[in-house]
Amino acid sequence: MNTLGIIIKRELAGYFLTPVAYVFIVIFLFLNGIFTFYLGGFFDSGYASLQPFFEFHPFLYLFLMPAVAMRLWAEERKSGTIELLMTLPVSLWQAVVGKFLAAWLFTAVAVALTFPMWITVSYLGDPDHGVIAAGYLGSLLMAGSYLAIGACISAVTKNQVIAFVVSVMICFLLLITGFPSTLEVFTGWMPDLLVETLRSFSFLTHFDAITRGVVEIKDMVFFLSMILFWLYANAVVVELKKAG
Amino acid sequence: MTALIEIQHLCKRFGASKVVDDLTFQVDRGEVLGFLGPNGAGKSTTMKMVTGFLTPTSGTVCIGGQSITEKPLQSRRQIGYLPEGAPLYADMTPAALLDFVAGIRGLRGETKRQRIADVVSRIQLGDVLNQRIDTLSKGFKRRVGLAQAILHDPQVLILDEPTDGLDPNQKQEVRSLIQEMASDKAIVISTHILEEVEAVCSRALIIANGKLVADGTPQELEARSRYHNAVSLQLSAEQAPLAAARLPQLDWIDSCQTLDNRTLLIFPEGGQSVIRAVAQLATTEGWQVEQIYQQGGKLDDVFRDLTDTAGARS
Numbered sequence A: 001m002n003t004l005g006i007i008i009k010r011e012l013a014g015y016f017l018t019p020v021a022y023v024f025i026v027i028f029l030f031l032n033g034i035f036t037f038y039l040g041g042f043f044d045s046g047y048a049s050l051q052p053f054f055e056f057h058p059f060l061y062l063f064l065m066p067a068v069a070m071r072l073w074a075e076e077r078k079s080g081t082i083e084l085l086m087t088l089p090v091s092l093w094q095a096v097v098g099k100f101l102a103a104w105l106f107t108a109v110a111v112a113l114t115f116p117m118w119i120t121v122s123y124l125g126d127p128d129h130g131v132i133a134a135g136y137l138g139s140l141l142m143a144g145s146y147l148a149i150g151a152c153i154s155a156v157t158k159n160q161v162i163a164f165v166v167s168v169m170i171c172f173l174l175l176i177t178g179f180p181s182t183l184e185v186f187t188g189w190m191p192d193l194l195v196e197t198l199r200s201f202s203f204l205t206h207f208d209a210i211t212r213g214v215v216e217i218k219d220m221v222f223f224l225s226m227i228l229f230w231l232y233a234n235a236v237v238v239e240l241k242k243a244g
Numbered sequence B: 001m002t003a004l005i006e007i008q009h010l011c012k013r014f015g016a017s018k019v020v021d022d023l024t025f026q027v028d029r030g031e032v033l034g035f036l037g038p039n040g041a042g043k044s045t046t047m048k049m050v051t052g053f054l055t056p057t058s059g060t061v062c063i064g065g066q067s068i069t070e071k072p073l074q075s076r077r078q079i080g081y082l083p084e085g086a087p088l089y090a091d092m093t094p095a096a097l098l099d100f101v102a103g104i105r106g107l108r109g110e111t112k113r114q115r116i117a118d119v120v121s122r123i124q125l126g127d128v129l130n131q132r133i134d135t136l137s138k139g140f141k142r143r144v145g146l147a148q149a150i151l152h153d154p155q156v157l158i159l160d161e162p163t164d165g166l167d168p169n170q171k172q173e174v175r176s177l178i179q180e181m182a183s184d185k186a187i188v189i190s191t192h193i194l195e196e197v198e199a200v201c202s203r204a205l206i207i208a209n210g211k212l213v214a215d216g217t218p219q220e221l222e223a224r225s226r227y228h229n230a231v232s233l234q235l236s237a238e239q240a241p242l243a244a245a246r247l248p249q250l251d252w253i254d255s256c257q258t259l260d261n262r263t264l265l266i267f268p269e270g271g272q273s274v275i276r277a278v279a280q281l282a283t284t285e286g287w288q289v290e291q292i293y294q295q296g297g298k299l300d301d302v303f304r305d306l307t308d309t310a311g312a313r314s
Ligand SMILES: Nc1ncnc2c1ncn2[C@@H]1O[C@H](COP(=O)(O)OP(=O)(O)OP(=O)(O)O)[C@@H](O)[C@H]1O
Pocket: A243, A244, B014, B019, B037, B038, B039, B040, B041, B042, B043, B044, B045, B046, B084
């Protein structure tokens, strides 16, 4: 295994060394169930699709992803192990990407455990499997973006609670810029171009497009560049803050 | 051949305060350098720069001829580092941690297994290998930190207070471990235990307020002590006051101090060796000498002198 692989393995194992991982997965599945079946009216819709399930993910992830990411760097800095890690022959990008990928893989495991939903709709009706696959893809990409933000913010502070709160706020801002009601506030007095730019920076806009089954390059590029931007910022912050 | 560790005009600022101020020194293969200085002198900060964790404000660090800032990974491969306080991943076991570090260090398969087994038996970690690190005692944590530092048999070892928190037996163990490894490595240890410097270091460096104030073998540093070549002379209770009055009159004696009513401490003029002359004098004067010996000098004393004056100057 190469260095990146070893880092991912250690981080991933780190999630499962404490009960936190199991608690997280249970909460994740439980909330998914509640949202989909009760609030989403899964059975009432009359259509065999996972649309109601995916619709809640942006809001579910708003709290769960910062919780997954908050320990990544804050804990290293608080316990001083960052000094151990960053004096090993590990490059900055290997550390940043390794930690992020571990968090993303962990999330992917939790998301994969929702497969009974897919089985249920397939059993009840005849869903469009392409759309469902696109939904999972969109969901993971969005989770990745939230995680990249959370990882970056966790490098700014030694305090995990602060990291969590600040990440939730940033993710929330990036989410609500896509709400019709938010955009309404700006339309009229702001140039249309600016409103459109604001809209295009929203997770919601791109996520909705993908979950409707329209997998377009521009939406994928949006999420991937979001992830890359925040990982780059993460590396810069680690380099700047590791001393203090 | 260039030295394994070469440090040139190293400086580090944190905001307005200059924590490390123009340090220049080298450490050759085979040397064990004791890095001394009062709390806050800048020892750990220097070590963090030498290991590439902190970027110097100015100056250079070369490990095996390569600059640590220009070739960070190649340089780090040659270094084993025990950071101050031995930070370790609390929720891992020593076994998992050593496996992780060995993996990152590029050890694989049988070589990895063998190296870990060697180090574990050398540092006596066998009993705690599968216990979570946060439940280990302070001394065991330090030993795990030490184990991960020497795992890849590095050419350069930087150990920040390696014996802090160890029991006397383990202190001795670690010192002999350092001495065993010394022949083919350049080792830097920081410590507040001055006997340790005398016991393991071939050279000592004292810094105060980030500046180098002394550099030499422990013996050379001891020679700077006020007590260097001082003669302790024990006489009978009646004769001691006579001698105390007589001795300072001689021009080769600087001063004479009465320790108790029988023991005198004689400071020679100019630090010369005067034990023979004192013995001679005692014979001619007819003093009953009960004990006489010459002191080597006290490192604590030199340490205090050098670091106090440096503190007063700034
Ligand atoms: N990240 C930092 N930001 C600001 N000041 C710092 C930082 N790190 C260290 N210092 C300051 O630098 C000085 C030197 O600290 P350093 O840890 O190098 O001392 P030391 O010689 O190792 O002391 P000790 O014997 O207590 O371990 C101290 O005054 C410390 O407060």
